[in-house]
Amino acid sequence: MTSQKSTQTMKAATAAKKLGVYLEATPAEFQEGVVSRDELNTLQNDPPEWLRELRRTGPHPRPVVAARLGVSISGLARGGVTDALTTEQIEELRDENPEWLERERATQAEVQREAERLKEAPRRPRS
Structure with missing residues (x-):
């Protein structure tokens, strides 16, 4: 019997805090979803344009x-x-x-x- 490793997810508010951005300024799809650890790592290492702009301005x-x-x-x-x-x-x-x-x-x-x-x-x- 092998157990499946479940994917850790976090609320958008937690992910926004870890990314250092204001949740209410993020895109609606980010605010309404959950973020996996892998997605968070991708956002940190290769931020999309909306995240770069939010961090900048x-x-x-x-x-x-x-x-x-x-x-x-x-x-x-x-x-x-x-x-x-x-x-x-x-x-x-x-x-x-x-x-x-x-x-x-x-x-x-x-x-x-x-x-x-x-x-x-x-x-x-x-x-």
Whole structure:
């Protein structure tokens, strides 16, 4: 008796997250379907034009927006950014450099410095 290996699939929302794209901006057939691991790998390694364009111009999901602005997702929310943004909107925010963005970038830099410090610190044995 040999068992058939089933194909792993994921919801479109999970696949969009793994691809770093905003689900609502993907084609309807992508949103309504399921994606197998093989299909996901193909999309990552040889993205179709719609995916390349979406990654290039957006709209981008909040994790991508946060990374491009150099802030945390929480920092975006504190700054009032709750929706997906296009590449153009991200560039405009960078150019305007509002006070909240400067503050959140400084906070993010401090968090990263602290993480590095903790990583480098010698570990104490537990007692």
